[in-house]
Amino acid sequence: MESTTLDGIPTKSADKRNDLQSAIVDSVESVLMKTVEKEVLPQLVAKSEIVPASTLPLTDSRSFVEAEQMIALSIDALVSAVVQDDRKSAVSTIHALIQAGFSQARIMSDVFAAASSRLGDMWIDDDVSFTDVTVGVGTLTILMRELWNGQTPEVASEPAKNALILSSHEEDHRFGTQMFCELLRLEGWQARHLVVHRLEEAEQAVATTPYCFIGVSIGFADNCEQWRYWLKRLRSRSCNPQTKVVVGGPGVSRLSAPARSLDADVTFYNGMSALPYVENIFQKQQLLSP
Numbered sequence: 192m193e194s195t196t197l198d199g200i201p202t203k204s205a206d207k208r209n210d211l212q213s214a215i216v217d218s219v220e221s222v223l224m225k226t227v228e229k230e231v232l233p234q235l236v237a238k239s240e241i242v243p244a245s246t247l248p249l250t251d252s253r254s255f256v257e258a259e260q261m262i263a264l265s266i267d268a269l270v271s272a273v274v275q276d277d278r279k280s281a282v283s284t285i286h287a288l289i290q291a292g293f294s295q296a297r298i299m300s301d302v303f304a305a306a307s308s309r310l311g312d313m314w315i316d317d318d319v320s321f322t323d324v325t326v327g328v329g330t331l332t333i334l335m336r337e338l339w340n341g342q343t344p345e346v347a348s349e350p351a352k353n354a355l356i357l358s359s360h361e362e363d364h365r366f367g368t369q370m371f372c373e374l375l376r377l378e379g380w381q382a383r384h385l386v387v388h389r390l391e392e393a394e395q396a397v398a399t400t401p402y403c404f405i406g407v408s409i410g411f412a413d414n415c416e417q418w419r420y421w422l423k424r425l426r427s428r429s430c431n432p433q434t435k436v437v438v439g440g441p442g443v444s445r446l447s448a449p450a451r452s453l454d455a456d457v458t459f460y461n462g463m464s465a466l467p468y469v470e471n472i473f474q475k476q477q478l479l480s481p
Contacts, residue, residue: 269306273327282344352380358408371462401431403473409442
């Protein structure tokens with residue numbers, strides 16, 4: 192008999208849960224198996240210099256026990272990395288094995304296969320979610336394909352998260368702009384702050400650096416018509432055609448329609464509330480990049 196939740200909704204029985212777990216684990220593990228069958232094995236056959244992993248000699252003076260210990264530690268490290276979607280750590284684990292003299296065949300048979308099996312066991316034991324397993328197997332598959340296509344897996348360089356923060360020289364900008372720049376840096380941004388007396392320096396900056404967004408702090412004493420003109424010029428000179436203009440600061444409250452008045456994309460009353468927005472536009476710009 193099925194049990195029910197407090198809301199009276201029936202839950203799956205233990206048998207159904209086990210059946211579902213087994214089906215999903217089988218499906219997840221089949222991803223790697225298909226890759227092995229369609230891509231890895233044909234290449235192993237074609238490469239006559241590669242012998243079965245069980246007959247491979249140990250390199251240098253490494254003992255059998257030492258080799259097995261390194262394999263076990265590598266499986267732990269690889270599983271942890273792929274569950275967390277940490278490609279950098281996963282690649283480092285593979286590089287360490289290659290540098291230690293382990294062949295591609297042994298890394299495949301003793302590390303990748305064991306890691307995929309471990310992921311399935313962890314899901315059955317509710318130690319990871321199905322999403323974790325899916326991401327993990329996907330990462331393992333990509334790394335394995337790279338390795339067996341003769342490529343050493345590498346970590347792709349992260350795109351720069353550049354932001355240009357502008358303000359006038361008025362006193363009411365000093366604390367707010369400094370705090371916002373620090374918040375951005377904590378989130379991995381490269382934030383440059385310019386106090387604008389004349390527009391030439393800002394124009395040079397946007398013309399040479401593809402800033403994801405231009406942030407502007409508006410004070411009570413600022414001339415909004417002048418800023419509107421400046422922002423239009425900066426948009427036209429930006430080397431990033433997707434750049435956005437984000438406006439904040441104490442002077443925003445005196446504008447009836449801040450974004451429209453300043454030709455901005457969006458306005459915020461404080462820097463903290465702007466962080467999710469700028470992170471989102473960065474991700475969108477990466478998706479739209481060629």
